[in-house]
Amino acid sequence: MWSSTREIAAGDLVIVWMTRDNIQPLVVTPGKDFNSKYGNYRQADFVGVPYGSKVGSPSGKGFVYLLRPTPELWTLALPHRTQIVYIADIAFITSRLNIRPGSRVIEAGTGSGSFTHSVARTIGESGHLWSYEFHEARANKAREEFTRHGMTNIVTLTHRNVCKEGFTVENTVDSVFLDLPAPWDAVEHAKKALRKDRITRICCFSPCMEQVLRTVAALNEAGFTEVSMYETLLRPHEVTQVPQPQLIGEVSSGLKEAEKRREEKRLRQIANNKARLAGTEPASSTKRKRGDERDARLADEISRRDLNPSDGSPGSKRVRTEEDEGMEAEADITTVSVQVDMIKADENEGKLVADESRMEITTSPSSPTPTSRISVSNALPEVRGHTSYLTFAILVPFSAPSGTGEEAASTIASELAPTPGASTTAAPSEAQDKSSVVAS
Amino acid sequence: MPPKTKHRKDTSSHQYDLRDVVIQAGDCVLVQLPSGDITGVKVDSNSTATIKKFGSFHTNELIGQKYGNAYEIQGKRLKVLPPRTLQEVEDTEATNEYINDGEFVQPLTITEIQALKEAGVHATDIIKKQIELHSSYSLKTEYSKEKYKKRKEVKYFRTFITIPPTLNNVCEYWFLKDQARIRDIRVDTLSQLLNLANVKPGGRYIVVDDASGLVVSAMLERMGGEGRIITIHDSESPPPYPVMTNMNFSPETISILSSLNWATADEEYTPILPPTEVETTDAKSERQKSRLNKRKAMTNHLFSTRKELFDGEFDGLILATQYDPYSIIEKYAQYLGGSANLVVHSPYPQILADLQTKLRNYPEWLSPSLTESWLRRYQVLPGRTHPLMNMSGSGGYLLHVIRVYDDPEASYTKLYRHRNKKTKADAGDSSTPVIEGSSTLSTPVVSLDEGSYHNEMQMTEDVKLSTTM
């Protein structure tokens, strides 16, 4: 399945990565071109290039990455013929169905083959996957694809309606995955296909709760046990760098200074008024107005920065004002620089401690302020909230004979002697012979 | 011999490993008790196993048995029980209208129960008796009757089920037992790690596992004895990886695993080793000879493992570590091949956010993505289907990125030069958070605005460096 050589060869499938949202599969065919808005390329130029290379277009306009295909990249690049299963569900299903190298697995329907590629990779050449699709055109497309990807030794694709006709193998597989609208109609068939010499597993993938309930009923009916149901989702996070949120100390002292100046001004005004009344000096009404405006703007700026911490590098933490009036009083404010890492986790104590010594008042404008940006992550605002419900169940080698379901389920069940002979086990193994001895 | 084929086996003769099918002597077997608790039992031949507060039995009774059976301990013997199916509990007319809270009286006193037990009365009969004597039992709804029976059963039944040591079961067991020791790696997250790292038979991976060996176990399981794992650890002797004990791996499965530590895995450093030759003309004793041979084998193994690591071209670097991930990547990324996967797990998003910010500065890392997995289990009983009340908070975070070979000559700048001005203006507005590589492989469904995304790809060099790489 796919090339494992270091360099790309003619005929290899490569994944052409243009952007995160533009990923395309390409079978490298010398003589043909690859044209995209990220440049025009001669495919012959791709031959001999190591997988994972960034390749610039001959014209120098644009570039692409040529990646080695993986089932995960394939899921992102594949031509959609149906809804497909994505990594979160695929990965979880693979683990819960105990799919591993050497496993024999059934899936229906094949759909766009997203699940198929992932399972083929995991089971490897010692395993086998039987895949079924009742839509003929889709089945043919999938077959071509599997052949092109060198998967025919691992995957057998059959065109058939599994709800009506069942599967092509009996007492053979370790697990069954059903991604079709009416999985309950295939449960009995699945039971037939599952091997009876060990625990086997089934998963039904349905978007609606009503489907789940019907499936659960069918699984119970057929003697599957340990029915469980899950939902799993992937929450992608975006990582951004934001300025370290400002400390209120600075804001507070800014406001205090503003208050102080306001009071000074008030006193000055009184003095001015007194002087004017005394007729010694005429009042400057314009100056008074300017002062008021300045203070209002200062307070405004402080509150704005507080609300919007992203607006501001360390430099902008300083209170700025164009006014030359009262510069002396503001000098202290403009030189306050607080290092971001003043609070650090005390590893031994396991609690947060403020490292006072890191707080410093710098007066020299040339002293470097650390770039106080921090990396933060938060969940993307818009993500898929539901894919499907995953219903799992297991089939234990010697199921209770049908008809005794109720008794078997009750706690009084221990009175029933286990009847290995009545089970569907193909050949009673040593272990089972033994168990009947133990039981008697 | 090229390292790539060194550990490949002939796949046609590959034997499906039966370790999770049949219990073998020497296995560590997980058993589930009626309370739901899971505990490990060492099953050596000809010995007795004891389950705490539960009873003991002859281990030979389990050897050769298939996993998944339910047993009842009777004396020192085990009686096999049939598996239980989910019972259709039809809801009757009964409600709890006539059952007064607090009126419930234990029909049998503790001493009475003890007496019955000592007289050899089976647990089933004790429960039956209790039900007969329970005055309001018939008034209960079918559902609460079932619940009542279950409660009693947990108390008196000495039954257990053997659980096959699948990756899923072992991971769940450890997650419940001691989440911190496996660094919060829940089974869904572990599964995604395995897929993102493209773990498969024949693959070659460098692994740092400070999660008690959960990651190494998972990878060994998915490689089926083909390929190569080199782990790097922090102790002088190979790490014990306790999770591996529960997997009951065969020697062939483990044969692909070798370990180096942070000193011996350092290419600049020459390990100091005891001499393998003794300068003496006297005849060496047999013991001395065998010790020297052992030493020689270890030295050879160490040097061949080092060479293999330094020869590089690995398919993946997988980290679940307490150490600074970037310090590891800085040193070991050079041993990865093109298109190799880097997957880092951490219980803390901050560590991965920092790492992602760092990786973005290097053009050899293609579009890092940070994800968290969410998992919810439902109770599915007829008429009573709902999500379980309790749900695990987090299984940790994963960062995935693909390693590429950069070509500094190739760029978008020529193509998009005319648009740069506009983009620059956009990028200059720092109040708009820049959406960047967080949706790589794992989020095909995220609807990122095409337009704004492409703007990013067209950005000037300095901006691009910090956003798209």
Ligand SMILES: C[S@@+](CC[C@H](N)C(=O)[O-])C[C@H]1O[C@@H](n2cnc3c(N)ncnc32)[C@H](O)[C@@H]1O
């Ligand atoms: C949602 S798609 C499966 C997608 C697939 N799991 C993937 O990952 O690409 C469901 C497919 O099942 C097929 N299907 C539905 N009912 C079927 C049946 N009874 N027998 C076989 N195939 C069936 C449909 O034609 C469709 O292609």
